[in-house]
Amino acid sequence: MTVAELGAALGLTPCTPVSDREVTGAIVSDLLSDVLANGAPDYVWITIQTHRNVAAVASAQGLAAVILTAGRAPNEDLVSLAETESVTVFTSLQPTYTVAGLLYGLGVR
Amino acid sequence: MEYSVIHELVHRLKVSHAMSTDYVTVPPNVAMRVAQQRMREARAGGMPVTRGDEMVGIVTTEDVILWLDGGGRDDLVEQWMTRDVVTVDRRWPLTEAMGLFGKTGFGRLPVLDEGGQLCGVITPESILKSLLDEVSAMLTAKDEAESGRATMDGSVLRIEFDVPARDYERAGMASVRVKRELAARGFKPQLQRRVAIATHECETNLIIHTTEGGRIVALVDDGSVKLTVSDKGPGIEDIERAMVPGFSTASDFVRDLGFGAGMGLPNIRKCADRFEIRSKRGSGTWLHLEFDVTPGDRAPADPPSTDGGGEEVRIR
Numbered sequence A: 001m002t003v004a005e006l007g008a009a010l011g012l013t014p015c016t017p018v019s020d021r022e023v024t025g026a027i028v029s030d031l032l033s034d035v036l037a038n039g040a041p042d043y044v045w046i047t048i049q050t051h052r053n054v055a056a057v058a059s060a061q062g063l064a065a066v067i068l069t070a071g072r073a074p075n076e077d078l079v080s081l082a083e084t085e086s087v088t089v090f091t092s093l094q095p096t097y098t099v100a101g102l103l104y105g106l107g108v109r
Numbered sequence B: 001m002e003y004s005v006i007h008e009l010v011h012r013l014k015v016s017h018a019m020s021t022d023y024v025t026v027p028p029n030v031a032m033r034v035a036q037q038r039m040r041e042a043r044a045g046g047m048p049v050t051r052g053d054e055m056v057g058i059v060t061t062e063d064v065i066l067w068l069d070g071g072g073r074d075d076l077v078e079q080w081m082t083r084d085v086v087t088v089d090r091r092w093p094l095t096e097a098m099g100l101f102g103k104t105g106f107g108r109l110p111v112l113d114e115g116g117q118l119c120g121v122i123t124p125e126s127i128l129k130s131l132l133d134e135v136s137a138m139l140t141a142k143d144e145a146e147s148g149r150a151t152m153d154g155s156v157l158r159i160e161f162d163v164p165a166r167d168y169e170r171a172g173m174a175s176v177r178v179k180r181e182l183a184a185r186g187f188k189p190q191l192q193r194r195v196a197i198a199t200h201e202c203e204t205n206l207i208i209h210t211t212e213g214g215r216i217v218a219l220v221d222d223g224s225v226k227l228t229v230s231d232k233g234p235g236i237e238d239i240e241r242a243m244v245p246g247f248s249t250a251s252d253f254v255r256d257l258g259f260g261a262g263m264g265l266p267n268i269r270k271c272a273d274r275f276e277i278r279s280k281r282g283s284g285t286w287l288h289l290e291f292d293v294t295p296g297d298r299a300p301a302d303p304p305s306t307d308g309g310g311e312e313v314r315i316r
Ligand SMILES: Nc1ncnc2c1ncn2[C@@H]1O[C@H](COP(=O)(O)OP(=O)(O)OP(=O)(O)O)[C@@H](O)[C@H]1O
Pocket: A032, A033, A034, B201, B204, B205, B206, B208, B209, B210, B231, B233, B234, B235, B236, B242, B243, B247, B248, B249, B250, B258, B259, B260, B261, B262, B263, B264, B265, B266, B285
């Protein structure tokens, strides 16, 4: 499944250009080092953190997309860094648990 | 750029920053024709009139027009110049000069030094130029602080970052830059990733744990990537304990931002091929990491370009 397909299927709101990168898995965490340790390239990261570090972590880890949950909006500098690093940032009004469940249901395991 | 930045600048910058010292003058006892010619050649709207070192007046386009209106006779400059010159002191802040431009409507003001001697001319254009120069210098400094200084030392790329303490939201600037440089040099994503993760962890440790921030120096060549990270304190009490996954002294505040999982140092060790850490309570922490670059870590070099559109030969 691509980032674009996943965004459409979950009804996510994009904050940056939506890529066609193929998603290989997902990680749920609000701890940056946890994502750096346990994420993998082309993963989707579900989190409630909204500052610029999120984009830096996503870039270092080579993540495909970040989903900010529970109606949280990204900081402006998160969006601009994510854009230059080609990471798609989505927001969702739903809580992390629900977004993760839906993603799992879509076959991202 | 916020209004307050410009505001701060025009208070901080002095007239001497913005004045031009490359200006034309004219003596009082020469013909107006000479003044007219000088102003035209210098594209100046006016000039101080000087006798030796002393300024005795100012002559402007307006005086030239009046003189021409009067028939352009063989009058001397001193017959048409303004004797009562509005001047500014070179030690004044720029705001003062800007206020005077607004009040008088003049296009230039002679600048005097501490001894009352003419030392420059200030115009709205020279003020604008000095502000633009200053803003661009500020932006360059900001860029450097954000994304480091890169220099080539022979074939070794050296990137240096000064990472300030407690600037939590800025973490990641070094890792993003290092990753970019590795990508630009054809290093494969796996290596980029290992180095970027380690750099990010080092960077966040400087930000969240040190008293005055610290420095990251990255050295990149064909065979290796090396990182040296140093700070001046507070140092680590018990390194072995700090290396245990999950151990963290991070405050609740930074934990809320997602730091403090206690996984940074273990992550760094896992990513690097060689890892060395030294620390002394009270004096600081020093880390050295090395990443080996194997032939598989680099994309094959571009084939040499052929001249004149000849057939390209690729050897695989
Ligand atoms: N440069 C440093 N100066 C002083 N103490 C440090 C430094 N780096 C690490 N430490 C100490 O070592 C502990 C462990 O560091 P580590 O990077 O593993 O975890 P953390 O920074 O607390 O959390 P995380 O990296 O997961 O966000 C820190 O909590 C801190 O007490």
